[in-house]
Amino acid sequence: MQKENNTMSRRQFLAVSGAIAGSTIIDPKSQAYAATSPTLKTNNAKQKIALVGTGIRGISTWGRDVIRDYSDHVDFVGLCDNNPGRLEMGKNYIGASCPTYADFDAMMKETKPDSLIVTTVDNTHDYFIKRGMELGANIICEKPMAIDETKIQTIIDAEKRTGKSCRVTFNYRYSPHRAKMWEILRSGEIGDLTSIDFHWYLDTSHGASYFRRWHRLVEKGGSLWVHKASHHFDLLNWWIESDPESVYALGDLEFYGKNGPFRAENCRNCPHTKQCDFYWDIMKNDTYKKLYVDNEKYDGYLRDGCVFRNDVNIFDKMAATIKYMNGVQVSYSLTAYSPYEGYRIAFNGTKGRMDAWVQESNPTTDGNYDEIVVAKNFGKRQYIQIPHASGHGGGDKLLRDQIFIPNTADPLKQTAGVRDGSLACLVGIAARKSIASKEPVMIKDLTTIVPQTEKVYSRI
Ligand SMILES: NC(=O)c1ccc[n+]([C@@H]2O[C@H](COP(=O)([O-])OP(=O)(O)OC[C@H]3O[C@@H](n4cnc5c(N)ncnc54)[C@H](O)[C@@H]3O)[C@@H](O)[C@H]2O)c1
Structure with missing residues (x-):
């Protein structure tokens, strides 16, 4: 395979003056905010959108909410699903007046969408991304972009061959709390980043639901290493601003x-x-x-499947050590049967440390905010409070604004394309391989992507 030739590597730090003085994210009207423009269509014509996968995510976040908020900018031209009942129910729920299709190719050829939204089961994303590009659309794909390295390579090759783009919808980057952490890291307040402790907890309600659904099968969702943790690995790649180099992992199924x-x-x-x-x-x-x-x-799909079925073949406890090209090392873990859902993260730097502890369910604090603590090695602590917002911490709405409102800029570099979508999944795929081989796995050995010391930002 021909390895990628990376001449685009660049490091454009924002001038985030006084980034940690308050909880304000950069003013959308400021010069920095106006600097880039990643939207798919910049003229006044409405974007024609088709969607494949009328499950809960497709009909809510990418269906009903899009018609409600962005009808001045987009028109739905077609909906597709291989379950005819869900397709009909989905169309009514979304409130779209467009035709529905069982046949994906027929939808693409008849409706000629500018963009195709892919919200099917994870192991089918690569097929719809590739075929959608071949039939002329740019793609908006839910995470994870693909569940194994062969499928990822198919997408990398299709993007190159067709000249079309694929935006991966990493809504976690858009939560104001996590965006604030990105700004603080860029401000240099904790010095040079050296290591990160990142521990994620899924609870016995939402977390357990992964073991009820198709997600319980590695062949459908790539295991929680890919289905869930690719969100977390994407955050790490974005926060660290470098590419992952190697992964060593442990994991087991001991509860479900x-x-x-x-x-x-x-x-x-x-x-x-x-x-x-x-x-x-x-x-x-x-x-x-x-x-x-x-x-x-x-x-025959049972949405209320038993969490104790014998066919569950994913891990429910996982740990990984990840080394980055710029030397940063990460201790990561994911536990899928906790009393509360959330995470603890600490960024260790040469001048201090930044900590956050977020409980997304059963929170212990009654404050309507998430906190970041910045502690200097020789200085005071600062406590920064970011108000809560609904829809993945407010991330879903900000992500959709950026995708559907023309000329919305991207000062925090939150746009993710094929390269970012790939690297987030590749960390999880490497973890699966490391557990099987009991050896560290090098990211460069998995696809044609050549990991870089300085992150290459996606342009859509
Ligand atoms: N970013 C987030 O926070 C977030 C949250 C939830 C779901 N998701 C992602 O959204 C996607 C959908 O998840 P969901 O919870 O809506 O699942 P779901 O099971 O409710 O929906 C999946 C749909 O895809 C359809 N489908 C499966 N294979 C198909 C095929 N070959 N052709 C046509 N249709 C097919 C199914 O019939 C179903 O309607 C997943 O990739 C998931 O990872 C992301």
Whole structure:
């Protein structure tokens, strides 16, 4: 395989004066904000959009909310899903008046969209990205971009061959709390970054739901190393501003799946509901009932699957040591059965340290904010409070603004393309391989991407 030739490497630090004095993110009207323009269409014509995958993410964040907020800028021209019932329910939920298609190629050829939104099951993303590009569209794809290195290479090659782009929707970069951390790192307040401690906790409600759904199968979602942790690895790649070099990992399945005391196929058909802490009645959620239960007859998919099914084949505890090209080293872990959901992170630098502890469920504080603590090695501590916002910490809305409102700039370099989408997944894929081989895995050995000391930013 021909390795990438990287002449684009650059480091453009923003002048973020007094970045940590308050909780304000850069003013959208400032000069820095006006410096770049990554949107797909900059003239006054509306963007024609098609969407494949009318599951919950497709119909809400990328369907109903887009029609509600961006109808001046976009028109839906087609919707596609291989479950006809979910497709019909999805169309009604979104409130779109466009045609629906079971046949993806027919949708692309008849409707000729400018952009294709891909919100299908993870192991199909590569097919729709490649085929969508070949049929003339730029792509907006949910994370993870792809679940293994062969699929990633297919996308890298398709982008090169077709000249089309693929934006990967890393909404986690857009939460104001995490954006503030990026600004503080760029301000030099903690000196040169040397290492990061990053520990993520999934709880026994939302976290457990990964073990109910298709996500429980490595062949569908690439395991939580890719499906979930690619969010976290993308944050690391963006915060550190360097590419990952090597990964050494451990992992096991010790709680869900075969470890459970009893099991059934799904909660509705279970004789153990009274004893089971994980019993969940999907019929109490009308949207889920209409989207999933009513359409089981088409594909047999059980949205309320038992978390203790014997076929669960992903890890529920994971740890990795990641080395970056610029020397930064990361200690990362993910635990999937915690009493609360959230994370702890600490950035260690030559002049001090930045800490954050976020509890996304069952928070212990009653404050309506997330905090960042910046402690100097020889100086005072600062406590910076960022107000909470809904939709992945406010990230979903800011991400959509940037995609759908023409000429929205990108001062914090939050736009992610194929290279960023690939590297986020490759860390998780390397972790899976490292567990299997009991050896560290080099990122450069996986695809044609050549890891760089200074991050190469995506232009869409
Ligand atoms: N960024 C985030 O915070 C976030 C949050 C949730 C989901 N997601 C991502 O969104 C995507 C969808 O997740 P979801 O929770 O909506 O799942 P879901 O199971 O509700 O929806 C997936 C849909 O894809 C359809 N589908 C599967 N294979 C298909 C094929 N070959 N052709 C056409 N349709 C097909 C299914 O029928 C289903 O309707 C996933 O990639 C997931 O990782 C991202």
